[in-house]
Structure formats: C-alpha cells, structure tokens
Amino acid sequence: GAVVSQHPSWVICKSGTSVKIECRSLDFQATTMFWYRQFPKQSLMLMATSNEGSKATYEQGVEKDKFLINHASLTLSTLTVTSAHPEDSSFYICSARVGLRNTGELFFGEGSRLTVL
Amino acid sequence: RKEVEQDPGPFNVPEGATVAFNCTYSNSASQSFFWYRQDCRKEPKLLMSVYSSGNEDGRFTAQLNRASQYISLLIRDSKLSDSATYLCVVAYRAAGNKLTFGGGTRVLVKP
Numbered sequence: 001g002a003v004v005s006q007h008p009s010w011v012i013c014k015s016g017t018s019v020k021i022e023c024r025s026l027d028f029q030a031t032t033m034f035w036y037r038q039f040p041k042q043s044l045m046l047m048a049t050s051n052e053g054s055k056a057t058y059e060q061g062v063e064k065d066k067f068l069i070n071h072a073s074l075t076l077s078t079l080t081v082t083s084a085h086p087e088d089s090s091f092y093i094c095s096a097r098v099g100l101r102n103t104g105e106l107f108f109g110e111g112s113r114l115t116v117l
Numbered sequence: 118r119k120e121v122e123q124d125p126g127p128f129n130v131p132e133g134a135t136v137a138f139n140c141t142y143s144n145s146a147s148q149s150f151f152w153y154r155q156d157c158r159k160e161p162k163l164l165m166s167v168y169s170s171g172n173e174d175g176r177f178t179a180q181l182n183r184a185s186q187y188i189s190l191l192i193r194d195s196k197l198s199d200s201a202t203y204l205c206v207v208a209y210r211a212a213g214n215k216l217t218f219g220g221g222t223r224v225l226v227k228p
Contacts, residue, residue, distance in 0.1 A: 036218075041125070043204070043220040044161065093160055106216065108160035 003027055004096050006109030013084055014117055020080045021112045023094030029074035030096035034106065035067075038091040047092075050077040084116045120144060121207050121219035128224045130195045137191040138222045140205030150181055150188050153204040155221065161204055164190075195226045 003026040013019050023033055031052045036044040048069055049057040056069035068080040081088055091113050095106040123140045130136040142150075150167035165172065167179040167188050178191040192199055205219035 034216075041220075043121075044218040046215065046217075049215075091158075095160075106161075106163070108162070111158075111160050113158070 004030075004094065004107045004109040006094055006112055008112055009110060010113050010115075012115045012117065015085050016083055018080055018082045019084055019114060020078055021092055021094075021114075023077045023079070023096075023109050025075045025096050025107075028096075030077075031074060033071060033077040033094055033096045035069065035077075035079050036093045036095065038093060038111075044093065047079075052077075081114065084114070086116045089114055089116045119220075120217045121205055123203075123205050123219040123222045125220055126223040126225075128222065130192075130199075130224060130226045132195055132197060132226055132228050134195050135191065135193050136195060136224060137189055138203070138224075139187045139189045140219050140222075141185075141187045142205075142207045142217075143186070144207070144209055145183075145186060147186075147207045147209045149208040150179075151206040151208075151216075152177075152179060152188075152190050153206055153218075155202045155204055157202075161218075164203070192224070195224075197226050197228065200224060200226045 005024045005026050007022045011019055033050040035047045037047050038044045046059050047062045050069045050071040052071045052074050058064045071077040091111050093111040094109045121142050128136050152164040153161040154164045155161040165174045167181050171180045176193045180189045202221040202223045204221045206216050208216045
C-alpha cells in the first residue's frame, strides 16, 4: 500500500522553541494531507487540512499562527509548532489519501511524539 | 455530545473467544464508516470499511445500523495479536468527507 513517512519520530524541545515535523508521501502524490493530534488515551483530532499550493484549512480552535503548515510540493507537507509550550506535548500524525477519490482510506505517517519541557 | 462515541474498554478477552463492541454517531447524514486499528504508540491503520449490508473479512465482521446510528465490530476466535485499540471512523459528504474519529475501544486478548 501507499506509504507516508513522518520525521522526526521523537522530539524533545525546550519551551519557547519551534519544532518542524515533515510528512512525505513516498510513492504517490498527495494533493491533500491531514494533520492530527492525539493526546494520551484520546481520539485523533483533526487540526488542519493541508492543500498543495494553497493555504491550509484549520479546524475550529486550532491557532493557524501557532501551527504553521506548508505544503509546497505534492509529496511534502510540514507542520511547524511555533513557540512550543508543555501543553503542546502530544502525538502529531499526518495522513494522506491516494488520488482524488474520497475512498476513506487514509494512509498515516508513523507519527511524531513531541515533548516540550 | 461527541460526534462519534465508543466504549473505551478495555475489553479483556480470552484467546479464542468472541468479542463485539459498538460505536454510535450523532450525525444522521454520515455517509461512510470505517474501523481502524491502532497499536500502542503507532499510527492507525485501516481494518475494514463498513457497508450498509454488513461485511465480513476473515474473523472480523462489521455491521451498520442506520436507524439506531451505530456500527459494530465483532472479532471471532480472538488472537493475541488482535490486542489493540479499535477506532471507529465516520465521514459525511457535507463536510468534504472529512473523517471523524471515535476515542477508540481497547481490546486485550489474553492467553
């Protein structure tokens, strides 16, 4: 199946610093990628939809200036957590659909576990 | 009320037994339904789609009840490797087929 790769898998940073997470589709082109956040024992919450060549669409309650998304190519989307704070510590997962059809199957990256000290 | 609700469990299941659990959704306009599996600290992976007439994939059977707005997953002959969190996922066209995840049901299969 399609492969989505995410990097880094783990990151620990100091409060106030910015962290960039990359999401790559390895064997297909993804015009749309999705960024989720998952706190312990909770469900995945969609943060934003990343669209290649245009601005991301953010979900209600997600600060677009804090979570910067760039989708500059058909195979790469990045999420930058700016001025990270301990409450931003979470599991961030990206995903993408293959092709344009909304088949429902999302391929997920391996996730990036962010710990802000 | 959450859009998609699941019993968090855990469901402790003896190896070889059958386990079933439901997921309720609040939006009657929901169009598509899926079960994803998530292992601890891993990304979710599609287990199966859920069709209106119900469908089976090996030891897994999924059912949809639109009238009562729930879907179910049944696992027969449970294996130790079935231990995971099972995520109910709902999509509806009006929201651009955006997927909404339930909180997951944790299943622990024990020898």
